[in-house]
Amino acid sequence: MARLFRDAYGVPHLRADSVTDLAHGQGRVTAHDRAWQLEWLRLRATGGTAAVVGGEVAQAWDAFARVARLEETARRAYDGCTPETQAFTRAYAAGINAGLAACDPAAVPELAHLGHVPGEWEPWTPMATFLAQQVLFGTIGSQLWDRLAREVLGDDARLLGHEGPQAAGSNAWVAGGGRTASGFPLIGGDPHRNLEQPGVYQQVRLVCEDPDDSFDVLGYTFVGVPGVQHFAHAGEVAWAITNACADYQDVVEDGSGLPLGNGLSVRTASWVLGALGFDALLPLLRARTVDDVDRAFDHWVEPVNNLVIADRGGALRYRIAGRVPVRDDSGEWVGWLGEPNRADAGPDGVLVTANERRGPESAAVGSSFSPPYRAERIRALLGDRVELTAEDFAAIHDDALLPTVGLLSRLVPGAFDDFDGVMAAGSAPAARFAAWRSALVRRLAAEPALAGLLAPGPAHDHGPLFAWSMDPVVHLGLALPTLAAEALAGRAPFGIDLPALARAALDDIAGADLPASWGETHVAQPTHALAEAGFDAGIPLLPVSGDQDAVRTMGSWPGITDAATRGAVARYVWDLADRGAGGWVVPTGASGLPGPHHADQLRPWLEGRLLPIVTDWDQLVEDSAFAKNASA
Structure with missing residues (x-):
């Protein structure tokens, strides 16, 4: 009992x-x-x-x-x-x-x-x-979009592809004991998903007191799933994951998969294998070392993840976890990626994963990854620092610098010289920048060269479930940095004079009644399954710092809405010196019921604070x- x-x-x-x-x-x-x-x-x-x-x-x-x-x-x-x-x-x-x-x-x-x-x-x-x-959470929606983009734009579809812009993502990083104040490793991270009420993750501690099978593990579990899966601290070892952006789902036209409609079907690793990887759950609870966690994830199937692990012995490891298909020249699945990509780091090392392309080895894993901005920023914030603490890691979570501001503002020299690039909720320059960015996206969407994306025809109508994936304004907003880089290199993407559009977008917001601050329109907006049925979840819309490509990822959709419907659905720091020295937080609360714990973590989450992990x-x-x- x-x-x-x-x-x-x-x-x-x-x-x-x-x-x-x-x-x-x-x-x-x-x-x-x-x-x-x-x-x-x-x-x-x-x-x-x-x-x-x-x-x-x-x-x-x-x-x-x-x-x-x-x-x-x-x-x-x-x-x-x-x-x-x-x-x-x-x-x-x-x-x-x-x-x-x-x-x-x-x-x-x-x-x-x-x-x-x-x-x-x-x-x-x-x-x-x-x-x-x-x-x-895989690539079905993006593959459906890619089919449309290639049909309309040909080779130029790469400019709206997912290498560069990507809506999905998470952050995870680890520093060895030679870089920390305690002499033991630290792990930090945050998964990015749709903000929901109740939240997708549940904080939990599980202690088995069987003398022959004892463990004491705390972390995050998916509601409805036993144990802990992706983010946990077992005392002697801790681990975290990000999405590996792997190609473990294929949309095909040959009818060899599960039917999607419009003559398309989908193959998934879980369907082909008839497995998900739940045989990893108990070995994870029993893990004591990096090697134990590594072996446990040998069972994992999907989603395919980047995994970082550290233990009190000082070991640090990165690996791919999950089953990645190997394809022949015709695209048929002929096997599975063998030995997973791995990398170890010493006590003075750091490992960072933020869904980015990691190097040549990534070619065997996937075809499109998140932009490098978050990973580069985390590495820069870690730098060559030593004496790192859990508080330092929490500050990295809270970093709201948007690296793409410098690139985009070059389209309109001098227009944003007063903006430091930090998407702080209280920032007026951030609000003006965001208004200009949205105006630019709307002008792009009105360009005749892109008209075919706006009216694609019935062959590309995949219903309301994939409507967001097929929205060209979403993709144009995410692709702005890629398009800006093209324009600044002297190439006109799709034959469009992007600097001219950028200047016109400045005129669009000149004299407009702009928000007084970014947080006036950039509000956390958790969704509830019954919202359209008239149910009020009782979660207020509150100002929140961050943006899509910031470490503090709180995605907005330029040209559509400033509201943050997607972002960090949990934050954590695992301290291998002392579990109680770390911290964690979720966007709302531990309970889905009205009462004191329905939303008592909302304010700390908004403010970028972690709550104490109590082990006593x-x-x-x-x-x-x-x-x-x-x-x-």
């Missing part, structure tokens, strides 16, 4: 005598804290959202979930796992069912709003929900009702 403790922010700390009791307890507390979110994830995984919320987007998602065979893939993945992994996942699902059975739907605002009762979780449901949260049991409060309910 598991015992539940909580810190001052409601983060669950669980203790149990066996891994299955621990998994059951994790499932129960997740059902208590995130009942609506669990039900929404189950509905998404099984293609049942439209029956509950209706609407065109829900219908499109359900159709995609069925043709992508999310449920079937999850069943195959569960059947292919080891008996121990199956028992672990089965116990977690049973804990969710026990927690939901004890839940009063009328006390969960979303369930009460819908008049809905949650359904039952099967042992394979955690795998299905994980797949549903990741399947569009005497500073935690035990929930005695949790054990009592389990006994009942």
